[in-house]
Amino acid sequence: MYQYNEFDQRIINERVAQYREQTERFLAGEISPDQFLPIRLQNGLYIQRHAPMFRIAVPYGTLNTKQLRKLASISRNYDKGYIHVTTRQNFQLNWPALEHVPDILEELASVQMHAVQTSGNCIRNTTSDQFAGVSSEELEDPRPYCEIIRQWSTFHSEFHFLPRKFKIAVSAAKNNDRAAVRVHDIGVYLVEKNGKRGFEIYAGGGLGRTPVVSPLIHDFIEKEDLISYLEAIVRIYNKLGRRDNKFKARIKILVRSMGVEKFKALVDEEWERTKDSELKIPQAEFDRISAFFKDPEYKVLSDDPSILTDTLASNPDFKRWHRQNVFPHKKPGYAAVVISLKKTGVAPGDLSDFELESIADLADEFSFGEIRNTHDQNMVLPYVEQSALPKVWEKLVLLGFATANIGLMSDIICCPGGDYCSLANAKSIPIAEQIQRRFDDLDYLYDLGPLNLNISGCMNACGHHHVGHIGILGVDKKGSEFYQVSLGGSSKEDASLGDIIGPSFNADEVSDVIEKIIDVFLENRTEGEPFLYTYRRIGMDPFKEAVYAKAH
Amino acid sequence: MPKLIKNRKLQDNEWKLVRDESELEQSGKQIVTIDVYQAHEAELKDKLARAELGLLLKSDQGIDDLPQGFESAPVIAIDFPAFTDGRGYSIARDLLRYTSFKGELRAVGDVLLDQLHSMERCGFSAFELVDAADASKAEKCFDVFSEKYQRDALQEKPVYQR
Numbered sequence: 139m140y141q142y143n144e145f146d147q148r149i150i151n152e153r154v155a156q157y158r159e160q161t162e163r164f165l166a167g168e169i170s171p172d173q174f175l176p177i178r179l180q181n182g183l184y185i186q187r188h189a190p191m192f193r194i195a196v197p198y199g200t201l202n203t204k205q206l207r208k209l210a211s212i213s214r215n216y217d218k219g220y221i222h223v224t225t226r227q228n229f230q231l232n233w234p235a236l237e238h239v240p241d242i243l244e245e246l247a248s249v250q251m252h253a254v255q256t257s258g259n260c261i262r263n264t265t266s267d268q269f270a271g272v273s274s275e276e277l278e279d280p281r282p283y284c285e286i287i288r289q290w291s292t293f294h295s296e297f298h299f300l301p302r303k304f305k306i307a308v309s310a311a312k313n314n315d316r317a318a319v320r321v322h323d324i325g326v327y328l329v330e331k332n333g334k335r336g337f338e339i340y341a342g343g344g345l346g347r348t349p350v351v352s353p354l355i356h357d358f359i360e361k362e363d364l365i366s367y368l369e370a371i372v373r374i375y376n377k378l379g380r381r382d383n384k385f386k387a388r389i390k391i392l393v394r395s396m397g398v399e400k401f402k403a404l405v406d407e408e409w410e411r412t413k414d415s416e417l418k419i420p421q422a423e424f425d426r427i428s429a430f431f432k433d434p435e436y437k438v439l440s441d442d443p444s445i446l447t448d449t450l451a452s453n454p455d456f457k458r459w460h461r462q463n464v465f466p467h468k469k470p471g472y473a474a475v476v477i478s479l480k481k482t483g484v485a486p487g488d489l490s491d492f493e494l495e496s497i498a499d500l501a502d503e504f505s506f507g508e509i510r511n512t513h514d515q516n517m518v519l520p521y522v523e524q525s526a527l528p529k530v531w532e533k534l535v536l537l538g539f540a541t542a543n544i545g546l547m548s549d550i551i552c553c554p555g556g557d558y559c560s561l562a563n564a565k566s567i568p569i570a571e572q573i574q575r576r577f578d579d580l581d582y583l584y585d586l587g588p589l590n591l592n593i594s595g596c597m598n599a600c601g602h603h604h605v606g607h608i609g610i611l612g613v614d615k616k617g618s619e620f621y622q623v624s625l626g627g628s629s630k631e632d633a634s635l636g637d638i639i640g641p642s643f644n645a646d647e648v649s650d651v652i653e654k655i656i657d658v659f660l661e662n663r664t665e666g667e668p669f670l671y672t673y674r675r676i677g678m679d680p681f682k683e684a685v686y687a688k689a690h
Numbered sequence: 691m692p693k694l695i696k697n698r699k700l701q702d703n704e705w706k707l708v709r710d711e712s713e714l715e716q717s718g719k720q721i722v723t724i725d726v727y728q729a730h731e732a733e734l735k736d737k738l739a740r741a742e743l744g745l746l747l748k749s750d751q752g753i754d755d756l757p758q759g760f761e762s763a764p765v766i767a768i769d770f771p772a773f774t775d776g777r778g779y780s781i782a783r784d785l786l787r788y789t790s791f792k793g794e795l796r797a798v799g800d801v802l803l804d805q806l807h808s809m810e811r812c813g814f815s816a817f818e819l820v821d822a823a824d825a826s827k828a829e830k831c832f833d834v835f836s837e838k839y840q841r842d843a844l845q846e847k848p849v850y851q852r
Contacts (some may be wrong), residue, residue, distance in 0.1 A: 145837050145849065152835050160804065169804070176774060177804055259774070289839045289849060295811035296783050299776025376780050377752065411788065416841045416848050423850035 139200045139508060140285050140430045142250045149293070150247045153254060157181045158240035165237065180260055180298065182253025183239055186560050192231040192239060193256040194246060198266040198284040198308070199227030199511040201251075203498035206509060208249040210494035216242050221494065223479060223487040225551060225602055226305065227265050227511040228256060232558055254292060259300045261291035261372065265307045267316045268512040271431060272520045274468040276310035277328050277335060282427040283364060284308050286419060290365045297372055301379035302387035304372065305344070312338070312631055318513060319343075320351050320633035321605055323389045324371060327631075329358070336360050341371055342393030342401070343633075345599035350390040351633045353398045355405065361424065363409075366417035370409040374401070434506040434521055439471020443525040456531055458580055459542040464527060473524050475505075477517040477534065478541040478549065482574035485567045486552040487515030496537050504530050514551050514590075516544065541580075547589040547656075548574045551602050555595030555612065556619070562595035564612025564619035569593055569648055576649040577656075586656065589669045592627070605629035607670045608655065609636040610648065621648050625655070625681060626673045637678055640686060651685055658684045692818040693825040695806070696794070698832050700825050703818065705744055705765060707798060721746050721767045721796075724755050731757070738762055746798070749777040753784045761791050765816070770799035779812045786813035786843055806831045811842035 142150070157177070164174040178184075182193040194209070213221045213231060216238050222230040234242060246252055255262055264284045271279040287306060291297070297304075309317040310328035319325035325340035337359045343352025359367045375389045378396075393401045450457050465474040477497060479487050489497075501509050501519055504526050510518040522530055534540035543549045550573065553559065555566030570593055577583055592606030596613075603609030605627040613620050621643050624636030643651050658681050663672045673681070694703035708714050708722040711729055721744030727734055737743040738757070744765035745756065760766070766785065768778040778797065785791050796816040797809050803824050806817055810832055819825055839849045 149835055149837050149839075152837075156834050173773070173802060173804070259776075292839055293808075293835065294840055295808040295838075295842055296779045297776070298805075298808055299774050299779070301776075373780055377777055381775060381777075416846075416851060420850060426850070 139202060139281075140197070140427070147247075147250070150250070150252050150254075153181075153252065153293075154240065154243045154247050157243060161237070161240050176258050176299070178236075178239075179258035180255055181239065181243065182256040183234075183236065184257060185236075186232070186558060188558065189233045190236050190239070191554075191558070192234045192242065192253065193224065194229040194231070194251060194253050195256045195263045196228050196251075196511050197288050198264055198270065198281055199268055199513070200270075200281065201509050201511070203501050203507045203509070205249045205251055206494050206498040206501070208245060208251070210491040210498070212242055212245055213494070214491040219492075220488055220490045222485070222554065223489070223511050223515045223517065225513050225515060225553075225600060226263060227268070227513055228263055229511070230554075232554070257303075258298075259302050259304075260298055261294065261300075261304045261306065264288055264291070265305070265317055265322075265513060267309050267311055268510045268518050269316065269465060269474055269520065270310070270510075271433075272467050272469075272472070272474050273311055273314075274466060275314045277330055278310055279428075279431050280308045280310035280328055281431050282424065283326070283328065283337075283361075285427050285430070286365065286423070287368065290369070297376060300372070300376050301381050302384070302389075304375070304389070306368070315629075315631040316513070318602070318605065318629035318633075320631070321345055321349070321602075321629055322352065324368060325352050326364075331358050334360075337364055337367075339367060339371075341405075342390040342398075344388050344390045345602060345604050346388065347385055347597045347599075348388075348390065349599065349604040349635045350394065351635060352390070353393065355398070355402055362419045362421075363413050363417075365419055366413045366415065367405075367409055369417060370405045370412060373408055374404045378404075433469075434508075436469050436472065436521075437523070439469075439523060439525075441470050441524065443471065446524045446527055449528040453528075455535075455542075456528060458584070459531055459534075459540050460527065462542040462546065462580075462584065463540070463544045467521075471524050473522050473527060475519040475522045475527070475530060475534075476512070476544045477519065477539045478543055479516050479539070480543055480549045480574070481538050481541045482548070482578060483571060484538075485554075485557075486550050486570055493537060493539075496533075497539075500530065500533055514549065516549070543580065543583060545588050545590075546580075546583040547577055547586060547591050547608075548583060549590075550574065551590070551592040551606065553594050553600035555593070555601075559595060559600075561598055562612060563597075563614035564595050564621065565645075566593045566595040566601060566610075566612055569610060569612075569621065569645065572645075572649050573652055576653065586659075587666070587668045590627075590629075591652075602629065603627070604635045605633065606636060607668075607673070608652065613642055615642070619645055621645065623648075623651060623655075623685075625678065626670065628670055639678065639682055654684045654687075655681055692798075692820070693822045694816060694818055695825065695828045696816040698829055700828070705767075705796075707746060707767065707818075709746070720744065721765060721798075723748065724751060724757065727757055735759070744796075747781055749775050749781070752781055753789055756789075761789065763791070763793055765794040765796055766791060767796040767798045767818075768814075770797060770801055773800040773802050773805055775800075779808065782809070782812040782814055803827060803831045807834045811838065811844060813843040
């Protein structure tokens with residue numbers, strides 16, 4: 139993974155010093171709360187329902203065990219001993235004190251971590267595929283391009299005060315997009331055309347109040363032009379995006395209101411002026427950055443060692459886990475293991491300081507000391523030898539991280555919701571738990587096939603409910619918490635937004651409603667058909683009828 | 691007159707901002723909006739050519755709104771109606787990169803200490819601070835970062851060309 143050089147380290151250290159001084163001035167009353175707001179946001183700090191919430195960047199979801207151990211000690215010393223994995227591959231602390239944040243940042247800087255631009259109206263952490271570099275589905279490792287984007291977007295002096303937040307995602311596996319590229323402000327697919335690799339660029343996607351699946355803006359950008367093209371998009375957005383209404387300020391509104399063609403023409407016009415400037419990325423820079431993402435020292439192995447096949451034959455629990463939580467690897471004899479943070483009774487994506495340290499131990503012993511965060515709030519050991527899988531499984535079982543539910547309905551994406559977040563209209567974590575308790579038979583869930591259920595506690599959509607095959611949105615009706623259900627969303631390369639089934643439901647009705655939806659699916663599904671395809675084939679009516687039948 | 695930081699130092703502010711034509715005076719150093727300039731072009735044109743007039747761009751304007759001969763202006767000001775309105779950064783950068791203007795680029799409006807560093811990187815060399823009490827602290831706000839990844843007004847080359 140990328141390692142800071144002296145230059146990177148100095149910038150991050152200077153940022154900590156700057157923020158420490160700014161916090162002191164704020165506490166002394168020299169900076170008003172309004173003036174301090176964007177400063178603290180761009181250093182990751184929100185003020186939330188019970189306490190500040192602090193978001194730590196994990197560039198494109200990749201981190202090492204030294205960093206994981208540091209996070210464990212930070213969560214123990216400055217918070218309540220646990221941490222949360224977000225839907226943009228970052229971490230969040232829920233209870234730090236504002237005065238301690240400069241110290242936390244200093245500790246993070248000591249392991250090459252930061253909270254730069256993790257909030258605020260600026261370019262946020264670039265996200266990517268959690269299997270980047272180990273997947274056989276990708277053209278090449280997308281992380282060098284993510285790192286180039288990270289450096290370009292870090293403290294870009296022109297873009298600290300965009301109309302609204304700005305998120306970029308990159309995937310090099312267009313046939314199996316795990317980065318939700320099409321619902322980002324800019325989405326980048328690494329593609330190959332006429333024997334040449336470059337980028338397909340989408341812009342103007344996003345979730346929130348007005349969800350939009352992004353349109354294609356350019357079908358092939360040469361690698362060396364990546365930054366000049368992205369910068370042209372952001373510059374046009376900075377100049378023309380709406381600033382009079384926060385809810386209409388995202389780039390998706392700009393692209394939609396002026397039309398894709400007009401937007402493209404403006405971007406192209408700007409790009410013509412800059413593509414042959416200093417923004418052209420030299421091959422030497424690609425080489426320098428790519429060198430950080432070289433393969434680890436893999437052994438020469440074969441697939442399906444006998445210790446694996448024997449355990450699969452003799453242990454049904456292991457087999458179930460292997461089927462669901464273990465992913466194929468580009469190297470023979472290796473696998474990528476997803477650590478499920480979706481055990482029933484634990485808030486999705488939460489883990490304790492002890493658990494962080496245990497995962498670090500596992501990664502050191504079995505995965506070259508590297509871990510990934512996934513956008514669906516799990517973690518990954520990316521380089522596990524297949525012969526070690528039974529041992530890794532045993533350890534994960536002891537830790538409670540072996541729930542064999544990755545990609546199944548109980549692998550719920552869920553925002554912190556009304557339990558923590560001051561924006562939320564309703565709680566989301568108890569709804570996730572209610573559904574996990576109702577659907578706790580793993581074989582039944584497996585038979586249902588791939589099913590993404592996403593829950594957001596308000597229309598800001600941090601739980602990505604629009605793109606869940608089943609989406610649940612918390613709404614406020616006259617002071618009570620209700621839940622609106624939608625069907626048919628997807629965040630993959632064929633992205634779609636869910637359709638709302640009808641009037642919302644009481645909290646205690648939600649799992650009954652989900653059960654009725656599942657029943658309709660099972661009655662109508664062709665053999666092995668995933669929920670999303672059944673829905674796309676039969677449409678909303680049968681689901682609607684079943685769910686609201688009682689009312690007739 | 692608001693306090694002026696120029697070339698990182700507290701300096702006398704000689705230029706008066708004219709946001710409305712009712713404020714326009716016969717003589718004196720004035721920075722006028724494009725609207726005022728257009729309404730009084732006949733009399734102001736010569737002043738501009740003699741480098742005795744400054745121009746003020748609002749945040750919803752750009753370099754294409756500048757009148758012919760703007761390059762002679764000794765100062766072009768860009769307005770920040772709120773410090774969170776980031777359009778002025780792009781306008782400044784355009785002036786720096788796409789025109790031959792070599793005069794003083796001045797940030798006016800809601801200009802705060804914590805933005806001086808980024809503003810300077812975008813090409814501003816003068817700043818009318820909204821809070822006079824900040825003037826004494828401004829000097830040390832420029833050298834926050836000793837390194838930058840991108841090309842900017844102070845450094846020709848991005849990280850990968852160095």
